[in-house]
Amino acid sequence: MKITELFRKKELTLSFEVFPPKTAETFESVKSATEEVALLSPDYMSVTCGAGGSNAGFNLEIAENLLNKGHVTPIAHLTCVSAGKDAIDAQLSGFKMAGIENILALRGDIPEKGDYTCVFPHASDLTEYVKSKGDFCVGGACYPEGHPESPSQKEDIAFLKEKVEKGCEYLTTQMFFDNNILYSFLYKVLSAGINVPVVAGIMPVTNAKSIKRICGISGSQLPQRFLRIVDAFGEDETAMKQAGIAYATEQIIDLIANGVKHIHLYTMNKPEIARAIKSNLTGIL
Numbered sequence: 001m002k003i004t005e006l007f008r009k010k011e012l013t014l015s016f017e018v019f020p021p022k023t024a025e026t027f028e029s030v031k032s033a034t035e036e037v038a039l040l041s042p043d044y045m046s047v048t049c050g051a052g053g054s055n056a057g058f059n060l061e062i063a064e065n066l067l068n069k070g071h072v073t074p075i076a077h078l079t080c081v082s083a084g085k086d087a088i089d090a091q092l093s094g095f096k097m098a099g100i101e102n103i104l105a106l107r108g109d110i111p112e113k114g115d116y117t118c119v120f121p122h123a124s125d126l127t128e129y130v131k132s133k134g135d136f137c138v139g140g141a142c143y144p145e146g147h148p149e150s151p152s153q154k155e156d157i158a159f160l161k162e163k164v165e166k167g168c169e170y171l172t173t174q175m176f177f178d179n180n181i182l183y184s185f186l187y188k189v190l191s192a193g194i195n196v197p198v199v200a201g202i203m204p205v206t207n208a209k210s211i212k213r214i215c216g217i218s219g220s221q222l223p224q225r226f227l228r229i230v231d232a233f234g235e236d237e238t239a240m241k242q243a244g245i246a247y248a249t250e251q252i253i254d255l256i257a258n259g260v261k262h263i264h265l266y267t268m269n270k271p272e273i274a275r276a277i278k279s280n281l282t283g284i285l
C-alpha cells in the first residue's frame with residue numbers, strides 16, 4: 001500500500017525504522033531483528049540505506065523480506081549523493097520488481113573526504129526524478145531544528161517547500177527531544193504553505209554512550225530534562241534503558257494529545273525497545 005493511502009485511511013499511525021546490514025556476515029542477524037520488529041505489526045516500516053548506495057542490495061533485500069515475510073508495508077530509503085543515474089535507475093527497477101511502492105528520497109550526508117559528484121544535488125532533484133520514473137509514493141526528510149548545513153531555518157523551509165512542489169508527498173522529521181521544537185516547526189511549515197503530512201521521528205535513547213554520537217550526527221539538542229536523566233541513570237544500563245523508553249513514550253503521548261497523527265520510531269534494530277514502547281501505548285495508538 002502507498003503511504004499516502006494509508007494516511008488517508010488511518011487517522012493515527014505508528015511506524016518503525018530499521019537499518020540493513022553493512023556486511024554479508026551480519027545479514028542473517030539483522031534480517032531476523034527486522035522480522036522481530038515486524039511482528040509488532042507497525043503500520044509500515046522504513047529501511048535506511050548508506051549514503052552513496054553502499055548497501056543498496058541489502059536495503060532492497062530487507063525491504064522485500066519485510067513485505068513478503070513480515071507482511072508489513074515497507075519504505076525503502078534511497079540516497080543520491082555520489083550516485084550516478086545508472087545506479088539510481090538500477091535501484092528503482094529493483095524496487096519496482098520487488099513490489100516496493102514507497103521510497104524515502106534523500107540526498108545523504110556529503111562525504112567528509114574525497115571528491116564526489118552528484119547527478120542530483122538535492123533530495124528535491126531526486127524526488128522529481130523518482131516521480132518521473134514510475135508510480136512510486138515518495139517521501140522526504142525534514143529538520144525541526146533546521147538542517148545542520150542550512151544558514152537559517154527560513155531558507156531550509158523554503159527548500160522544503162520546493163521538495164514538496166517537486167513531488168514529495170509526506171515528510172518524516174529528524175529526531176527531536178523537545179516536543180515544543182516540533183510544534184513550532186509545524187506552525188512554520190504550515191505558514192509556508194506546506195500541507196503534506198509530517199511524521200514525527202522519535203529516537204528512544206537507551207544508552208548514555210550513544211547520546212553524543214546521535215546528537216553529533218543529527219544536530220539535535222538534548223533538553224536539560226533529558227540531560228538530568230542521563231546524569232542520574234547513564235551509568236546503569238538497565239535504569240537508562242527504562243528511562244529512555246519512558247521518555248520516548250511520554251514524548252509520543254504528548255504529541256498525540258496535541259494532534260500529531262503519525263509517529264515513526266527509530267528502533268535501531270532493537271525489537272525489545274520497540275516492543276516496550278508499543279506496549280506502553282496500548283489503547284492510545
Ligand code: FAD
Nearest residue numbers: 048049051077106107108109122123141147150156159174
Ligand atoms: P536535502 O533535502 O537535499 O537538504 C540538504 C541541505 O540542502 C539542506 O540544508 C537544505 O536546506 C539544502 N537545500 C535543499 N535544496 C536546496 C537547493 N535547491 N539549493 C541549495 N540548498 C538546498 N541518510 C542516509 O545516508 N541514509 C538514510 O537512510 C537516511 N535516512 C534518513 C531519514 C530521515 C527521516 C532523516 C531526517 C534523515 C535521513 N538521513 C539518511 C540523513 C540525510 O541523508 C542527511 O541529513 C542529509 O544531510 C540531507 O538529506 P536530505 O534528503 O534532507 O537533503
